[in-house]
Amino acid sequence: MGVAVLQPYPIPSDKTGQQTIELLTRRIVNLGATPSGQFAVDCEVWNSNQGGINKNLYILHNSEYPATVFSVIESGTKTVSITTEPLFDLLVLKIQSNSYYNKKIRIESKGPRFELKDFLIKLGSVTIGGTVKGILVEVEYLPAIVPVSCWNLIAEFMRGFLGSCVSGVPPPYIKNKAQDTYTPVDTIQQYLEQFNSARKSQR
Template sequence: MGVTWWKNATGMRDFTFIAEHVTKTLHGKNTGPWSLSFKVLRDNNQNNRQMALKDSKLLYQVSLAQQPGLVYCMVDGSVVIEAEKEMEIILSRLKNLWQLRQSVTIEGTSYEIGDFTLRVANILLGSTYKGLLLEIDYHPCTTPNNASKLFQEFVESIVPPTAQLSCEYEYNYEQVGLSNNEFTTAHTSYQYMQLFRNDGLF
């Protein structure tokens, strides 16, 4: 349902804070590891060689552990597409069209807390720590943007008041070809794309 980034988190100390708060105070259950991979590829078309790099297109690619056979892609702000995992291999072979710019795998832990699933991970880009990533699913709601207030309240209940958060609570999914009526993993992937694009994490 939602993705947020705790910008001023301090690494394992805050990761441990979340884990203990979730399991001891909220009686959540650790359900094991989870991960996501995020890639950014730059348009490498021969016709665009004279263009400034800032004018070239970027392709965003997200793979989520909860959907191991699928990958989600979007070129700049266009339509989000869902494809089989083989799309990653195809793109890696199209070096004349797309050049890998950055790639990261983020690994963390998943928790079940009543009607919520919480996924938590430290963001490390190379050796640079960027903060703590939080992904929240609210199972009773399947309509995008319908649980925005509840999502915000839940996030605020698990982080300290000093946490600097970066997140959007509502998105215009239709502008990227996604439904505003039924939430899917593609919606979560789009939220990751927006987070990484808007906050300059790449």
């Protein structure tokens, strides 16, 4: 586990989502990357409005961590993140049967993953209800554990195959982490932010 950065990549007007993935695949293979399977990150959004208090429960799975379920609970201005075993999925089904949470939507980012020396690259097609909503590129720098120490290196690497869509300004989570150690929950938080942006764009 290193430090990962998620970067949205705009789908050109003359290409489909799949064609864009193929374009990016050619670029990183030309850099020397080798295919290393597939990946998937999915998110189910549940909602409760009991007693006039609106709560969202996000349940996320990452194929890199098959034995872990990531959950984020939002209530007003409070947010709580937890990691659990897969049995948590069964608990949520029980909650659903009691009509506490109503399933609203499923979002997924999946596609090919590649390795290039110290970097792991994942090209994900983001879908909501089976419709492609965008492309997310995850780049993980494996030797690092402190985000601020490797942001410039990751950004420079991403610009090599993504171009000018990569900002020169570190994302908020890197600034906020200061000298903190990066964890898998940080990757999940980034996916959740991007998934919520995709949801809002389709409203």
